[in-house]
Amino acid sequence: xxxGMVLRMNASNLATGDLAAFRDAYAQMMAISDNRGWIFxxxxxxxxxxxxxxxxxxxxxNQTEPVNLFLPWHxxxxxxxxxxxxxxxxxxxxxxWDWTSDLAHQEGIPAAFxxxxxxxxxxxxxxxxxxxxxxxxxxxxxxxxxxxGNLPTVDQVASxxxxxSYTDFSDQLEDVHDALHGWVGGDMGIIASAAYDPIFxxxxxxxxxxxxxxxxxxxxxxxPASYLDLPLAPFxxxxxxxxxxxxxxxxxxxxxxxxxPNAAAAANVGVNT
Amino acid sequence: xxxxYVSPPIDLGPQAAGRELRRADIxxxxxxxxxxxxxxxxxxxxxxADESTPKTPEQGYAGSFHVYGFGLPPEELRERDRAVAAGxxxxxxxEGGDAASGPAAAAPPLGGExxxxxxxxxxxxxxxxxxxxxxxxxxxxxxxxxxAAQGAAVTVTVVPVMTDPRPPGxxxxxxxxxxxxxxxxxxxxFYNQ
Numbered sequence: 001x002x003x004g005m006v007l008r009m010n011a012s013n014l015a016t017g018d019l020a021a022f023r024d025a026y027a028q029m030m031a032i033s034d035n036r037g038w039i040f041x042x043x044x045x046x047x048x049x050x051x052x053x054x055x056x057x058x059x060x061x062n063q064t065e066p067v068n069l070f071l072p073w074h075x076x077x078x079x080x081x082x083x084x085x086x087x088x089x090x091x092x093x094x095x096x097w098d099w100t101s102d103l104a105h106q107e108g109i110p111a112a113f114x115x116x117x118x119x120x121x122x123x124x125x126x127x128x129x130x131x132x133x134x135x136x137x138x139x140x141x142x143x144x145x146x147x148x149g150n151l152p153t154v155d156q157v158a159s160x161x162x163x164x165s166y167t168d169f170s171d172q173l174e175d176v177h178d179a180l181h182g183w184v185g186g187d188m189g190i191i192a193s194a195a196y197d198p199i200f201x202x203x204x205x206x207x208x209x210x211x212x213x214x215x216x217x218x219x220x221x222x223x224p225a226s227y228l229d230l231p232l233a234p235f236x237x238x239x240x241x242x243x244x245x246x247x248x249x250x251x252x253x254x255x256x257x258x259x260x261p262n263a264a265a266a267a268n269v270g271v272n273t
Numbered sequence: 274x275x276x277x278y279v280s281p282p283i284d285l286g287p288q289a290a291g292r293e294l295r296r297a298d299i300x301x302x303x304x305x306x307x308x309x310x311x312x313x314x315x316x317x318x319x320x321x322a323d324e325s326t327p328k329t330p331e332q333g334y335a336g337s338f339h340v341y342g343f344g345l346p347p348e349e350l351r352e353r354d355r356a357v358a359a360g361x362x363x364x365x366x367x368e369g370g371d372a373a374s375g376p377a378a379a380a381p382p383l384g385g386e387x388x389x390x391x392x393x394x395x396x397x398x399x400x401x402x403x404x405x406x407x408x409x410x411x412x413x414x415x416x417x418x419x420x421a422a423q424g425a426a427v428t429v430t431v432v433p434v435m436t437d438p439r440p441p442g443x444x445x446x447x448x449x450x451x452x453x454x455x456x457x458x459x460x461x462x463f464y465n466q
Binding site: 046058135146169172175177179182183189190192193 | 274306309310311312337338339340342343344407408409410412436446
């Protein structure tokens, strides 16, 4: 941890101990069958609980206009997952998958998520997750990734980071996010089943990181005022509660370096401190 | 997979030519996002574009948006659409969809012209979300500028390219609907300041 804060790092550069803690948290969570466990938590997003927020929609019956809480909702979702992880392994932290990096454009999904076993020879819990929502009917998730060369580029992300309007930035970043789900394919390819794949959270950690980098440039509270008091069901949080990641107890490695006048370079930082 | 959507001609008007164009967006309202996920490739003045058309300026490629679908199975979508056609109260399906083209003017506020079905008691989750037609847009300044140089009107073609939600070994797509991609309204919006 950094200054008592949870430090989120690049999934391709995790130290051995950090990766082991992360894997251990996943493995423990997948072995729990109650509402602390994997099936329950993953089921919050798509099937069966269907709480996820994507694009514009009416969130409650007293709303008259659709709103888009994609970024704050998923920030809350990751926070709760990470809290669950740390209850199981105090050293665990969510890493991000930098799909713009040169490495990603060669290997695709980070190796930690594709090797069949961990260093001890046990099944790798990051490779696949138990699921009750796979369109194939399988009890575990699977992927069908596209060519790594088709992953988003530094320039694409830089153009999104260069948008100064929150709604513009959120809409365009969500489009990049949507493309990634399609790129991974398999269970990640549709909303109903995506969150049962362990790579889901590391993908969303990158999305959250990019929002944080944008906030450093455009203001932590830069979001439509009408959103602030909206609830992020089913979490006990409102939008205004999740704007400042330091207040939530975490930060991203190298964020100060990532905040760079050259946005193209800023989006390609993949080295931990 | 659904077939391509082709808009009626959209009159660009005088805004596209002879003035400093800071930004031009191609906006789509009422995009059907209930089923499979796909990349929506947008072409200008290329009504015959398909999956094999190169994504190059010479082909009129203006950019892509991506639909992360809710994954409702094709048979369920067809049942919902039949219910709407029969006039029953149903969620999500928009019957027909005259792809009205907007003039080259500011788009209406989000939700202004998109008819959001009233929520039923207890309506939540995917049922409610899938019922809300999606609004998407592509920032396509250079493509619109090129098209404006060719003439006063453009057609917008959207080619859906499916991202496979099925695991390897289950590639049969014969049960998928073969109908045009459903988009209710297309507009080109200019930002000159």
